[in-house]
Amino acid sequence: MFAIVLAVLVLAPFVVVGAAAFSGSWNGVFPSDPTTSHLRDALSGDELASLTVSLQTALLGGLLAVVFGTWAALASRTASAPLVRFTDALYHLPIAVPSVVVGLGLLVAFSRPPLLLNGTKWIVVIAHLVLMVAFTYGTVAAALQRTDDAYADVAASLGASPARVLWQVRLPMLRPAIVSAASLSVALSMGEVGATIMVYPASWRTLPVSVFALTDRGQTFVAAAESLVLLAVTVVLVVTLDRLRGRAVER
């Protein structure tokens, strides 16, 4: 019984969005006038631009988040305990703080020289980076906790320099965690609205923000079609990254 309730709650929105995306009007209980024109709208002009913006933001922000998160996790292995606790808290702040607040903070911080990023795409990328880095740091740090220091020790005893130990032992062994951190942050970034809506310039409107704006203007059907596009692209991205991870684990 609970399973049915849960299924309805979880699946209903998807079904409704899917149905709305392909209907010309929805006046009664069921949608009518099936059409693909909304989908065509969603894949043209401004809306298509939104898709590429979202992809670029997610990949760039996700990539940076993975780099910074991994770096921080590796550094915290050797840092002193109080420093580690401090950075731990710092990195987890974006999870606790509402994303709108993060957006507002960035807007205030980067709106005047010398850090004038407001109005550029970089403020969006940074917002995503700040929000995702907590997850990548957490994922990689947890994996690092599980790996034995013995591997790095043995590599060093075999004459490997610290850089060689990092690139040929530590990072390859962390690859599954790094890939899953990447797919997590890309997925989250594709759907991020809260902070983005505070900081985005007109030239850099992500897909979820477009959906929000369209809905706001009453163009619910196009918004639904665009949501469908967002969903499809995110699923494809995550599945692709997961494949990479699968291969990493197999090796």
Place this chain on the structure above:
Amino acid sequence: MTVQLEDVTVHFGRTCALEGLNLTVAAGETVALLGPSGSGKSTALKAVAGFVRPSRGRIRIAGVDVTDVPPAKRGIGVVVQQYALFPHLRVADNVAFGLRAARRPKAEVTRRVAEMLDMVGMSTYARRFPRELSGGQQQRVAIARALAIRPPVLLLDDPLAALDAQLRADMLDELQKLRREVPDVAIVYVTHDQAEALALADRIAVMRAARLVDIAPSADLYAAPPSAFTASFLGGANLLPVEVSADEVRVAGHPLAGVRAKEGNNLLCIRPHAVRLGSGGLPARLLAAQWRGASSRLTCAIDGLPDVRVHIDVPAGGPLPEVGAQVSMVLPPEACSLVPAGTR
């Protein structure tokens, strides 16, 4: 090349994992560090390898102080407790790791890897990943990887601990053979198993609670243990309280002819296989008998010493007394020695 540890002390936060260890291992010599779990054996090894920094003391290799030298510059071969084969590298690449780190020419790397894999009998597994190997096979690869860089010193941390009994016996054979392949290498062999120490080591260093208790050539340590702890840890000796008066040693009031008295608070040490059941010995009661294949282990209590358990190993085949029966226990004087009671 010799390894010298001088007053080496290691702390982890407040815990002292190694306290003032003095130890010298000569080129071509095998020294076993033997001790119960947590006695500081691995810590001693890690200090020599450079994985932990001693809070006091010096470590010298071939006379050169390496205390502040990072592990990568020490040139020591290390096999750690769980082997730590790099899971993302094939067997051949694991063995080649140290050679590539030293930027040896490709042809030499290939040749040396083949040679090492051949030495440990793993040539046919060169293309496998570590997780496709059994425990014993991983062990061989770990040894090949450590020896590939021709280290003058090889450290082995309880290499057989993770293997089952049968494989352990086989690998012990292999290690003895391997020892002859590298006659000049100084080997430190950590183990908690006295049989491994006796089979492989020239000298045995017995450790307990972060300290070195005794160190001596294996045969001497076994024949005449200098302390009660070593006597029981190495070979599971029986330790009996004695009364000493005027050159006479007595156990539970019975004089033992032929055992020379010694100054101080001593215990009588005798190995389980040296005790015999016969006539004219100490009266005792048989409490339990355990058949172990080639021998049986009897547990007895001497009359008058109800709290002391005496173990006796008798060869299988002979008649055994009933459990609960009265027996007579003979302690041949040549097998008896007195050891300082100290702390057990």
